[in-house]
Amino acid sequence: MKVIAEISRWAIPAFLLLVPVIAYLRKVKVYEVFVTGAEDGFWTAVKIIPYLVGMLVAIKIFVDSGAIEILAAGLKPLFNLLGLRHDLVQIIPLAIMRPLSGSGALGVATQVITEHGPDSFLGKLASTMQGSTDTTFFVLTVYFGSVGVKKYRYALKLGLLADLTGLIASIYIVSKIFG
Amino acid sequence: MVNAVWLFLLVTGIMTAAISGRIDIVTTSAMEAAKIGVETAIGLVGVMSLWLGLMRLAEAAGMVRALARVVQPFTRWLFPSVPKEHPALGAIILNISANILGLGNAATPFGLKAMEELQKLNAGKDEASEAMCTFLALNTSAITLIPATIIGVRVKAGSANPSEIIGTTIFATSCAMLVAITADFLFRRAGGTRR
Numbered sequence: 533m534k535v536i537a538e539i540s541r542w543a544i545p546a547f548l549l550l551v552p553v554i555a556y557l558r559k560v561k562v563y564e565v566f567v568t569g570a571e572d573g574f575w576t577a578v579k580i581i582p583y584l585v586g587m588l589v590a591i592k593i594f595v596d597s598g599a600i601e602i603l604a605a606g607l608k609p610l611f612n613l614l615g616l617r618h619d620l621v622q623i624i625p626l627a628i629m630r631p632l633s634g635s636g637a638l639g640v641a642t643q644v645i646t647e648h649g650p651d652s653f654l655g656k657l658a659s660t661m662q663g664s665t666d667t668t669f670f671v672l673t674v675y676f677g678s679v680g681v682k683k684y685r686y687a688l689k690l691g692l693l694a695d696l697t698g699l700i701a702s703i704y705i706v707s708k709i710f711g
Numbered sequence: 712m713v714n715a716v717w718l719f720l721l722v723t724g725i726m727t728a729a730i731s732g733r734i735d736i737v738t739t740s741a742m743e744a745a746k747i748g749v750e751t752a753i754g755l756v757g758v759m760s761l762w763l764g765l766m767r768l769a770e771a772a773g774m775v776r777a778l779a780r781v782v783q784p785f786t787r788w789l790f791p792s793v794p795k796e797h798p799a800l801g802a803i804i805l806n807i808s809a810n811i812l813g814l815g816n817a818a819t820p821f822g823l824k825a826m827e828e829l830q831k832l833n834a835g836k837d838e839a840s841e842a843m844c845t846f847l848a849l850n851t852s853a854i855t856l857i858p859a860t861i862i863g864v865r866v867k868a869g870s871a872n873p874s875e876i877i878g879t880t881i882f883a884t885s886c887a888m889l890v891a892i893t894a895d896f897l898f899r900r901a902g903g904t905r906r
Contacts, residue, residue, distance in 0.1 A: 567764065593737055641861065645865060698852070
């Protein structure tokens, strides 16, 4: 783990050093080419705005209205029906929030961890869930938005399927190892 | 599907606010979210410029192609529609590597560069290509070896062993990645569900 942390620390400085040096050795006009590439940064970012505004407005209304709690309450019987341990229902809001909002999910996870303790079953489960899945909606919105793709085809299904798998796998492995 | 989900989020959110007598929340949340959307995008300008500049340098030096050649054994079956040694493959690998190392700031510009390159190969310009779907399936399920943020939260909450969850996280994220890649393969073979 120490090794990986060190690689993470050195990756960006190494990239910043090696790319210009190697480019220079290969007779590239380094500064001029860098600036030409950097010019695209602004427009790429600006192109994302309509997509991001559309998606964030819908997500924020959904989250702030408390609809997640209602949805979570609706899912409780399903959890009981499946015969899962009953404290798992406390994790439903995090499971719904995770693909929608990165900051929202971190907030919910932090709350679960402080409330139940970081070394409790729920604390470990929330930590594992937070680390193992991504904010699918945000990623799709930004990535597709930057190239003007409006029709996502099966990409959203794939992303949500990955999130669901991450959730089930988290519950399974945390129950098995720490349960 | 994205249309249905978007409408669902809006309608259930507004209905919940209306029923619980807090309809004002809809207005403030909508305005605030619109502002956050612009701020997030503009906030990307700096890192985007930096990394896209470096990417252009790496491309001009032939490094992106060289990288694409190295990872070809993997990318050939993951992205059969992308010509070998295409710069998109180099950008995809840089994006996934940055994600694995937990370098979120560098990952997004690499990812958007990959999308730009994939879009050049895309026939239906406002529709996702198969390669894009595969890339995003990889991206959203990719492994972060050290989930630094959540470890930080655990340290703050006084955990006796904050990094204890690394193993379980890697297990869960590997399952997610495996399922995403398999499902992507099946979707691709079925010709994709168009919606």
